[in-house]
Amino acid sequence: MADLAENLAKLDGYLARFREAGVRNLIGGHSVAAQSGATFQTLTPVDEGVICDVAQGAAADIDAAAQAAQAAFPAWRDLAAAERKKVLHRIADRIEARAEEIALCESWDTGQPIRFMAKAALRGAENFRFFADRAPAARDGQALPSPTLMNLTTRVPIGPVGVITPWNTPFMLSTWKIAPALAAGCTVVHKPAELSPITASLLCEIAHEAGLPPGVWNLVNGFGEDAGRALTEHPAIRAIAFVGESQTGSAIMRQGAETLKRVHFELGGKNPVVVFEDADLDRALDAAIFMIYSLNGERCTSSSRLLVQSTIAEAFTVRLAERVAAITVGHPLDPATEVGPLIHRVHLDKVTGYFEVARAEGATIAAGGQRRGDAGCYVAPTLLTGAKPEMRIAQEEIFGPVLTVLPFDTEDEALKIANGVPYGLTAYVWTADLTRALRVTDVLEAGMIWVNSENVRHLPTPFGGVKASGIGRDGGDWSFEFYMEQKHIGLATGAHPIPQLGTLPKGAP
Numbered sequence: 001m002a003d004l005a006e007n008l009a010k011l012d013g014y015l016a017r018f019r020e021a022g023v024r025n026l027i028g029g030h031s032v033a034a035q036s037g038a039t040f041q042t043l044t045p046v047d048e049g050v051i052c053d054v055a056q057g058a059a060a061d062i063d064a065a066a067q068a069a070q071a072a073f074p075a076w077r078d079l080a081a082a083e084r085k086k087v088l089h090r091i092a093d094r095i096e097a098r099a100e101e102i103a104l105c106e107s108w109d110t111g112q113p114i115r116f117m118a119k120a121a122l123r124g125a126e127n128f129r130f131f132a133d134r135a136p137a138a139r140d141g142q143a144l145p146s147p148t149l150m151n152l153t154t155r156v157p158i159g160p161v162g163v164i165t166p167w168n169t170p171f172m173l174s175t176w177k178i179a180p181a182l183a184a185g186c187t188v189v190h191k192p193a194e195l196s197p198i199t200a201s202l203l204c205e206i207a208h209e210a211g212l213p214p215g216v217w218n219l220v221n222g223f224g225e226d227a228g229r230a231l232t233e234h235p236a237i238r239a240i241a242f243v244g245e246s247q248t249g250s251a252i253m254r255q256g257a258e259t260l261k262r263v264h265f266e267l268g269g270k271n272p273v274v275v276f277e278d279a280d281l282d283r284a285l286d287a288a289i290f291m292i293y294s295l296n297g298e299r300c301t302s303s304s305r306l307l308v309q310s311t312i313a314e315a316f317t318v319r320l321a322e323r324v325a326a327i328t329v330g331h332p333l334d335p336a337t338e339v340g341p342l343i344h345r346v347h348l349d350k351v352t353g354y355f356e357v358a359r360a361e362g363a364t365i366a367a368g369g370q371r372r373g374d375a376g377c378y379v380a381p382t383l384l385t386g387a388k389p390e391m392r393i394a395q396e397e398i399f400g401p402v403l404t405v406l407p408f409d410t411e412d413e414a415l416k417i418a419n420g421v422p423y424g425l426t427a428y429v430w431t432a433d434l435t436r437a438l439r440v441t442d443v444l445e446a447g448m449i450w451v452n453s454e455n456v457r458h459l460p461t462p463f464g465g466v467k468a469s470g471i472g473r474d475g476g477d478w479s480f481e482f483y484m485e486q487k488h489i490g491l492a493t494g495a496h497p498i499p500q501l502g503t504l505p506k507g508a509p
Helices: 004-021 059-078 081-097 099-110 114-137 170-184 198-209 224-233 246-257 281-297 310-325 345-361 411-419 434-443 476-483
Strands: 025-027 030-032 039-043 050-055 143-145 149-157 161-164 188-191 217-219 239-243 262-266 272-275 305-309 364-367 382-385 402-408 426-430 448-451 484-492
Touching (some): 025 059, 025 198, 081 170, 081 198, 099 198, 170 188, 272 411, 281 310, 310 382
Parallel strands (some): 161 188, 161 239
Antiparallel strands (some): 149 484, 364 382
């Protein structure tokens, strides 16, 4: 992998066109400014310097994009699935060809270390290939014969859909939402997060270079209170796929209620990793550290609560604190960096604010607990001990490199602590006892659970949460269930008796 100086030199070349022309909207196949002419600036969290100007879309831009998506829908819906498959594979090819550009731009825009972003682009290509291969079977249904009918089911694309993606790993998450929508035959209006818009622009550009017809995929940059709300309320948009905070998900559900929009939400998490005394403690330690401190802790599936059995808690926590203190914090384009700067000054203030909350609640900061450096949005990886389940640091989503340790004595106590939060996205269980694993996973309130493993994503499996962590599932056929409508057709197999009305003479009893 290239060193920091080489990465910076390459990045400078990739960003040159954005510095000159900015990030624009893409509507109906055309790169356009916001109709109002308004722009905003995207900053790098490395030093909080300006990267470029971004078109600030609003209701008028969303309306133009929705109309373009609506006009393009019939032709894209009716295109042979094998042809859609070819287009999506060409998109994947071009993602792979520009993987370095995508990774460097995303790392600079978000602060995510290049060691992780280098893989994000390739995962995005994998998402397109996976759903491309499934496109020909997306409409497949069942034959359900009855005594008088051959009952058939099929699926049809729901129509133009809105996709709203977050600022953490924005490229990969955009592909995760948009690839199945296109494979299903839907058209898309995409509003990326305003804090990290660059790679969404690259992705949309790549799709059109690959031959995606104009209007099938439209991109409008802007803020949630205007562009986002206009998208969730627009009558032409049949469904909204959203990844972000739980509170925002509630607002989107209210906004879409008037037009009866279907919604899919991937929201927040306060995910437990439960380590029992019989676990492989070396592997459990590695996994617990990776799942909270990788990607700067800015991931919905992070294991932000460590529930560790009391008999091993002290020794396990000592080892944990040593490892956390040794994590390398640095420039995101440096291959040696393990934790980079957080996305923005506002988010940095939120995360570091929990250090004072921890002290006020009586917890101990066993590692980290302070900002790093005088410039940029850097924070030390932090470990909180001496916590209790009811504390804010054990209940609220911090969304940063902060881990809270919660000891437990019994299996029942572990389950009570694990389930005692508003969220239910993921959970991680470490034990050598198979029957315990079965008992615990049956009771844990989480949409996804890994046993003796970190989060290892398998694309055909369902991805999503329960409670305040979301509604619906992504992955495999579950994605098509969201982007498509189920249809039933009943074909009579004979002249079965049909009840007759109005056949008696008038006045007859």
